[in-house]
Amino acid sequence: MGMKDKFQDQAEQWQDKAKQKMDETKERATERGRQRGDREREREHERGQDPQRTVRDEEDRYDADFDPEAMR
Structure with a gap:
């Protein structure tokens, strides 16, 4: 086994x-x-x-705060 193969195998093991x-x-x-x-x-x-x-309460508060009719 060459040095290149040895380091290639080691790198693959680390990746795994x-x-x-x-x-x-x-x-x-x-x-x-x-x-x-x-x-x-x-x-x-x-x-x-x-x-x-x-969640419904939060949605109601949001709707009340940003009601386009109330902003006029």
Whole structure:
């Protein structure tokens, strides 16, 4: 085996390891995002808030603030 082949194989191994680590990191980040979303929903539930109601309230406030009829 020549020197060039040896270093080529080593570089490919490093690339494979880097890709594996990147995939593992993506999976962990995705899982953390899911867990954070679950925790936020639990907190909203504990406070007695309905997430859909909160979104509607925000939309209503936005509509009221930027109502073209009210701006005249």
